[in-house]
Amino acid sequence: MKAFKFELYTPYRRFFSGEIEAITLTLPDGDITIYADHSFLTAPVQTGILKIKTKNGEWKNAFIADGILEVKAHGTIIMADAAEWPEEIDQERAEKAFAAAQEVMETGTFKFETSSAESACRRAKFRLKVKELN
DSSP states (O other), X not given: OOOEEEEEEOSSOEEEEEEEEEEEEEETTEEEEEETTOOOEEEEEOSXXXXXXXXXXXXXXXXXXXXXXXXXXXXXXXXXXXXXXXXXXXHHHHHHHHHHHHHHHHHOOXXXXXXXXXXXXXXXXXXXXXXXXX
């Protein structure tokens, strides 16, 4: 399978840079897989699981938070709010964040409280899923 250049940046670091065969991630209207020579695309990325197929055919999973995807002739770039490998995820912290967010969603009275809690709950849920996949 043909490889292409992929880079993923967060505000704090370059999370990944290298040649890969494919990536799968979630956009607002569903999951998408990008291969070499994919048509040009710019789209928002939703919090979820990022799957990276390395040049040796191995799939690696990572957590990714909201961002933007850009597919161009020279390569594919994602700029995300956060990205973490499974070994970087603190399971206890994610479980506490999930529980706290659920509590706010149940007891919150203002829209800004509950929508913020929904986002926190989604991030924690996907962190735990990525951890579980490994």
